[in-house]
């Protein structure tokens with residue numbers, strides 16, 4: 001288990017680790033409303049598809065608790081606004097919408113109950129989503145770790161670790177499980193421009209667990225592959241379409257193309273809650289574009305000329321044909337396609 005909590009419910013208070021401050025400061029922020037959680041998702045205090053889903057679930061539970069003593073009318077309309085605010089926080093990670101749907105179903109199942117009872121049920125549901133995420137990550141880890149050989153040098157992109165989930169991680173969960181099984185894994189992580197999730201978060205997270213990690217510039221991946229210094233690639237996902245196309249952090253597609261060119265296996269680890277069978281292919285996945293300031297500099301430092309035109313799409317789509325295998329809680333699916341994905345849900 002990772003040595004920190006990404007989100008935690010303790011003594012009646014919900015807190016999240018402020019990922020904007022990492023790796024320099026480890027600061028927890030407390031939340032008491034859905035709007036505050038929605039703002040935290042948008043501003044990247046919390047990020048990573050499963051963690052965003054868990055945070056949204058707690059956001060709904062907090063809002064119900066905040067409104068439970070108001071009139072019934074205020075409670076119902078306030079909860080509706082809470083769902084809307086959270087759904088508008090970020091568009092790509094489908095776990096957000098999956099978690100909100102699950103919370104809505106739990107709320108609707110108690111429609112006739114008193115508001116405080118509904119609030120209690122919603123908190124139970126949020127805590128169940130949180131606990132389930134860790135359990136599924138561990139299952140993915142045990143399925144996926146068999147794919148990594150002792151001594152493997154594994155490239156990962158962005159952060160698909162404990163910081164991106166309720167614990168253990170998806171892509172990093174597979175690596176953690178392999179390490180727990182006694183394998184020596186060397187992780188190579190790229191910086192992940194522009195928000196530097198690789199340099200700031202994955203490097204820090206792996207150091208906390210004493211897992212060997214080497215940081216490279218994004219542009220160095222092809223060079224290292226060409227030199228035979230990378231044995232496998234493993235990444236997470238924000239949304240997988242019905243046909244197996246994978247939306248993940250911008251730059252994933254380039255790595256997948258490079259991996260194919262160099263005959264290196266390219267693995268994607270994600271829970272079934274990341275698979276969206278309502279979108280036929282990656283072309284239908286909404287891709288978030290974030291503010292230009294993330295590209296023209298970082299923090300208070302600016303390196304691009306003022307007024308330069310900027311594009312900042314923060315996810316891209318890797319076609320299913322470039323994915324060697326999908327690792328989910330149901331097992332390892334080689335060469336994923338629509339039929340195999342349907343079978344996964346039927347399992």
Ligand code: MRU
Nearest residue numbers: 047048049160164170236237249
């Ligand atoms: O913009 P982010 O940091 O939320 O993007 C995160 C990613 O792209 C992760 O790879 C993905 O959410 C999987 S996390 C287990």
